[in-house]
Amino acid sequence: MEKVRIGVIGVGGMGYAHCQSVKNLEETELTCVCDNDEEIARKRGEEFGVRYFTDYKELIKSGLCDGVIVATPHWFHPEISIFAFENGLHVLSEKPIAVKVSDADKMIEAAKKNKKTFAVMYQKRTTPLVKKLLQIIKEGRLGEIHRTLCVDPWYRCEAYYESGVWRATWIGEGGGVTINQAPHTIDFFTLLAGLPKKIEAKTRTRLHNIEVEDEVSAFLEYENGAWGYYYTSTCEPIGPFHLEIAGDKAKLVIRGNEVTLYNYESPISEFTYKADDMWASIKVNEEKIEIPESKGTGHREIIKNFARNILYGEELLSPGEEGLKSVEFINAIILSGKKNKPVEIPVDRKEYDELMEELKKTSKPKKVVKVQRKTDPNIAKQV
Numbered sequence: 001m002e003k004v005r006i007g008v009i010g011v012g013g014m015g016y017a018h019c020q021s022v023k024n025l026e027e028t029e030l031t032c033v034c035d036n037d038e039e040i041a042r043k044r045g046e047e048f049g050v051r052y053f054t055d056y057k058e059l060i061k062s063g064l065c066d067g068v069i070v071a072t073p074h075w076f077h078p079e080i081s082i083f084a085f086e087n088g089l090h091v092l093s094e095k096p097i098a099v100k101v102s103d104a105d106k107m108i109e110a111a112k113k114n115k116k117t118f119a120v121m122y123q124k125r126t127t128p129l130v131k132k133l134l135q136i137i138k139e140g141r142l143g144e145i146h147r148t149l150c151v152d153p154w155y156r157c158e159a160y161y162e163s164g165v166w167r168a169t170w171i172g173e174g175g176g177v178t179i180n181q182a183p184h185t186i187d188f189f190t191l192l193a194g195l196p197k198k199i200e201a202k203t204r205t206r207l208h209n210i211e212v213e214d215e216v217s218a219f220l221e222y223e224n225g226a227w228g229y230y231y232t233s234t235c236e237p238i239g240p241f242h243l244e245i246a247g248d249k250a251k252l253v254i255r256g257n258e259v260t261l262y263n264y265e266s267p268i269s270e271f272t273y274k275a276d277d278m279w280a281s282i283k284v285n286e287e288k289i290e291i292p293e294s295k296g297t298g299h300r301e302i303i304k305n306f307a308r309n310i311l312y313g314e315e316l317l318s319p320g321e322e323g324l325k326s327v328e329f330i331n332a333i334i335l336s337g338k339k340n341k342p343v344e345i346p347v348d349r350k351e352y353d354e355l356m357e358e359l360k361k362t363s364k365p366k367k368v369v370k371v372q373r374k375t376d377p378n379i380a381k382q383v
């Protein structure tokens with residue numbers, strides 16, 4: 001196989017950009033597209049000169065591709081991916097891989113059973129910033145982690161939420177800011193600091209006319225006893241996100257693209273018991289970490305790496321199994337917020353499935369929708 005033949009499923013928004021990347025990369029060939037909005041499917045098919053489908057099952061069974069990129073709204077990622085794995089195709093899923101941990105488990109199982117490549121579009125992993133942060137952690141420069149902080153404000157106006165019938169509904173999206181805007185940061189926050197063992201969250205809809213959460217504040221507890229704080233919302237203008245990981249040997253502080261490492265002259269665990277002077281304190285050396293400028297968004301690099309994994313066994317930058325971590329974090333937040341109690345990770349699959357079923361029943365048709373895709377079958381039934 002010289003090139004991986006790829007079909008893109010869901011080509012209205014993000015999937016359209018993926019078609020262009022697939023077309024331009026030397027490792028991939030765009031062979032077909034699918035959207036269950038026929039107009040969109042036809043338009044993309046004609047633009048790229050490839051066959052188009054309105055039913056993803058037909059695309060998967062067509063024999064035209066070796067792998068698919070799934071860029072539909074989140075609820076459809078598991079069903080489409082599992083069907084692709086079972087029919088011998090590799091899958092690159094948009095984030096989050098699933099709305100529920102139970103569905104994410106099934107996707108991972110199907111990929112393993114059918115021995116297919118499974119990757120997730122966490123393109124921030126390819127940025128110089130995240131690569132550098134990961135290197136600092138892997139070199140053990142922080143020592144044991146004592147505390148974390150992640151403040152990740154996004155902003156969305158009402159018109160954004162009115163731009164699609166699936167957006168910000170339980171039935172169409174399965175959550176709010178936590179599942180739509182925050183996953184990229186949650187992915188690299190948990191990649192750097194690990195998954196907490198327990199989350200106690202407050203979630204609410206503060207600013208927008210939507211049924212899902214637009215603000216989250218959460219207290220985190222890690223396996224080793226470390227504590228953390230996490231905040232996200234679509235109510236606050238996008239400013240530099242703030243991330244801190246405080247360890248025994250150093251503290252890493254990230255403000256947007258500015259990274260500072262505060263190195264301790266001796267580890268807290270040693271100094272605290274050795275110092276004789278009652279006012280002694282640890283000497284801290286400030287080190288500015290240079291981050292090379294980011295080139296591109298990283299989407300193309302993830303697609304390239306997905307293809308190179310299939311062709312040459314190159315290590316995946318963003319493996320599908322790791323997509324489970326952010327779903328655990330997201331589900332724990334929503335469950336904790338809704339039930340008003342601390343939630344352990346791994347999240348109780350049955351409890352979360354039941355919660356989602358209850359929430360989906362409360363979903364109301366949107367009154368104002370500026371763009372109504374014909375393609376959201378579950379939602380269309382109610383509207």
Ligand SMILES: NC(=O)c1ccc[n+]([C@@H]2O[C@H](COP(=O)([O-])OP(=O)(O)OC[C@H]3O[C@@H](n4cnc5c(N)ncnc54)[C@H](O)[C@@H]3O)[C@@H](O)[C@H]2O)c1
Nearest residue numbers: 010011012013014035036037071072073074094095373375
């Ligand atoms: N990685 C990123 O940077 C990034 C950015 C934006 C969106 N996303 C993700 O991409 C996914 C799609 O988001 P979007 O903003 O492109 O949405 P969108 O609504 O603009 O596009 C989704 C497309 O999927 C089609 N579709 C829906 N159900 C389908 C089905 N069952 N079969 C085939 N086609 C179907 C719709 O008609 C639509 O054209 C979401 O999961 C989102 O989280 C990722």
